[in-house]
Amino acid sequence: MAIALSKRRDLPSVIGQSTNMENGISKTGDAKLDQAVNQWLQYDKNPKTVSAVEKLLKDGAVETLKKYFSSRMEFGTAGLRAAMGPGIACMNDLTIIQTTQGFCRYLEENFENFKERGVVIGYDHRAHPPSGGSSKQFARLAAAVFISQGVPVHLFSVITPTPFVPFTVSHLDLCAGIMVTASHNPKQDNGYKVYWDNGAQIVSPHDKGIAKAIEENLEPWSESWNTESALKSPLLKDPYQDIHINYFKAIQKHCLHRELNKTSEVKIVHTSVHGVGHTFVQSAFKAFDLHPPYAVEEQKDPDPEFPTVKYPNPEEGEGVLTLSFSLAETERATVVLANDPDADRLAVAERQESGQWRVFSGNELGALLGWWMFHCWKEQIPDAGAVKNVYMLASTVSSKILRAIALKEGFHFEETLTGFKWMGNRARDLLDRGKTVLFAFEEAIGYMCSASVLDKDGVSAAAIAGEMVSYLAAKQKSLSQQLTAIYEEYGYHLSKNSYFICHDQAVIRSLFERLRNFGSGGKDSYPSKCGPFSITAVRDLTTGYDSNQPDNKAILPTSRSSQMITFTFSNGGVATMRTSGTEPKIKYYTELCAAPGNSDLEHLKKELDQLVEAIIENFFEPQKNKLQPKPE
Incomplete structure (x- = not known):
């Protein structure tokens, strides 16, 4: 009380x-x-x-x-994400109730049949004993809010990977979905991720509408705290068994080499990094008739303390994969797969002939999976004209390798704003028009290999990557060799991404405003050079400026609430600087795109290194003493 x-x-x-x-x-x-x-x-x-x-x-x-x-946590298109603790700035029982009450009222306004269709709620394993908060408790409170208003709730009885929630929204034709997770954030954090009835994450203006409804419904309703009653309600259903069966049936459609999988001798290690992924990746491998991957014992069971890693984020690379490499050496495995804690992302590493491990970047793995998905599609569809209805998507800060493949192979490539909410919604639009969306990815190791889930999905991506490894091994090829073959055919696309940590919004604003009013050019004058590199185009998705367009107006949506500027260079380089929506980071993404036939790899790497050095020196330097570099 x-x-x-x-x-x-x-x-x-x-x-x-x-x-x-x-x-x-x-x-x-x-x-x-x-x-x-x-x-x-x-x-x-x-x-x-x-x-x-x-x-x-x-x-x-x-x-x-x-x-x-x-100040209250800001409800955005990514929902909520913050530390667990007391107060309106944190994730806790009361803020979950208030958020869900607002979301409930907003859904009532938007769906006449809301109380017939209902919602799905999933959760991961996160817990914060000092505040009594946990993903499971938050999910139950959210369920109690909806049930108190007569809304059917499909509440998973056990922890699930994030992709199960958007899959359930589409599979059961529900109005919305909620996933309680903070993905790969530090252990004290939690989040509230929201999906619309199209199976994709919400985009504006829904975020603003929900935020307004939250403010209008802060006082808890009489039954919002009553989880005991909600759990006994006939309005509550457990979708787990149905979804577990139908999800794996859906992704099986992408298994084309079952007999090869059965006989493959490739050994693969998998880690769930103390998250939810172990059980589901094992099931995915079984659905593909792949030999089960070796599980990293110390990390396979969900543990909210994440005891073996500093950051539970496989995107950080080798530091998170140390135990995986050790197990792989013991078992003589050549490939490591890693999911983040809510299993919507996938990292891949491969042992090289030298004995060293190569951790593929998100862009490199995007190239491999994009190539593989198109290769498999061509095996299935003999009609050459059908390629005109095929699409692949990538976020604007991701590699343009899919564009290069599309130009040669004849399918369509589109870029979207950063975040799978944009790719998921665009994919839905294309699917509704009868198009085939084969693949979408973002460089932050997020992959949509099946349109059954209109979001990144590390479970299906793990099984599809496993089959790709099996197929290549049968042809005596490694992942690294295949990646080289892709670049030699479609042109090398080398990328180098990193970030600075900054908690001071004034410093961030100053840095980006300087780029918009550069040197002696005055207001709205962007740089024309960066060290020795000439800039040929600038796109600013904060202000809506794009020098490549006849009217200088950007085609992609813009947002004043976030910083994002892209520079194109005369040497084929592209660099984007942006702020993170969920972390105190200024991120930079660089890529050097070479034409097919340019195979001087060492020269290209050196030129990319020089470009990155020039960007840091010329664009970050005035504020660099106020920024923390990415931890080693």
Whole structure:
């Protein structure tokens, strides 16, 4: 039971001065903070978060209280993601209830048949004992909110990979889906990821509409806390068995070399990095008749503490894969597959002839999987004219290798804004027009190899990668050799991406505004050179400027709330600088695209290194002492 501040007469002022109470309400001189804290203690029924806030009040910990109560988590197109803890800035029982109440009201406004179709809710294994928060608890509270309003809820009874939620939305024709996960974020974080009835993540203006509805529905409804009643409701269903069967049936359509898989002697190691992926990747390999991958024992079971890794993100490369490499050496395996904790991403590494391990970048794996998906499609579809209805997608900061393949092979390639929400929604549009969407990817090791899931999916990607490895091995080829063959046929596409950490929004704004008002050119004057490299085009998706367009207006959607500028260079280089939507990072992405036949790889690598050095020196340098480089 929540303990309202108005009933507590022993609490000091929030700002550590003498207690100042009037009509039972704390008066601290900071009216906004008082109001937020009072409202919180009136609404919250979690004894751990209530106790934490009361202790902060007793201690006069004003700065910490401001951190927790000054501003609510922003609901964006990626939903919510924040640390678990007390207050409106954190993920906790009350903010989950408030968010879900707003989402429920917004869905009621948008779907006449909402109470017939309902929603699906999935969750991962994250937990935060100090605040009593966990993904499972948050999912149950969300279910209670919907059920209290007579809405059917398909709540998974066990942890699932994120791709199961968008699959369920489409498979059961539901109005929406929620996945409670923070993916590969640090262990203290959690998130609330939202899907629309088309099976893709929400895009604007839904985020703004939901955010507005949340603000209008902050007071918990009478039954929103009642998870016990919700779990007994006839409106609650467990979709697990049905979805487990039908998901693997759906991805089996992409298995074309079953007999080869059965006899393949390739040995593969898999790690779920203490996440949910182990069981599901084993099932995916079984669905493809592939020999089960060796599981990294220390990491195969879900563990919210992520005890063996500093960051539970296989995108970080070798540091996360150390135990996988060790097991692979023991078992004489040549390939390692790794999922992030919610199993929507996939990393791949391969042992080279030298004995060293090569961790493929997201762009390199995108090239391999894109080539493989088209190769398999051609095996199935003998009609040469059908290629005109085939599409592949990639985010604008990802490699343009698919564009090069498309130009030669005759299918369509489109780029979208960063994030699978854009690729998923575009894929849905194309599918509704009768087009075939073979593949989509983003450089952050996210791959959509099956249109059954309109989001990145590390489970299906793992099985499809496993079959690709099996196929290549039968032809005495490694992944590295095949990647070289792709680049030699379609042109080398070398990329180099990294980031700086920055928590100061003023520094970030200053850095990007300098690029928009560069040197002596004055306002709205972008750089024409970067060190020795000439810039031939600039696209600014914050302001909507694109020098490549006749009217200088960008074709892709723009957003004033995020920073993103792309520079094209005369040597075939492309560089994008952008802020992250979920982390305090300024990311940069660079790629050097060479024409087919240019195989001077060492020269191309050297030129790309020089381009990156020039970008850091000329574009980042004025603020560099205020930025933290990517941790080694």
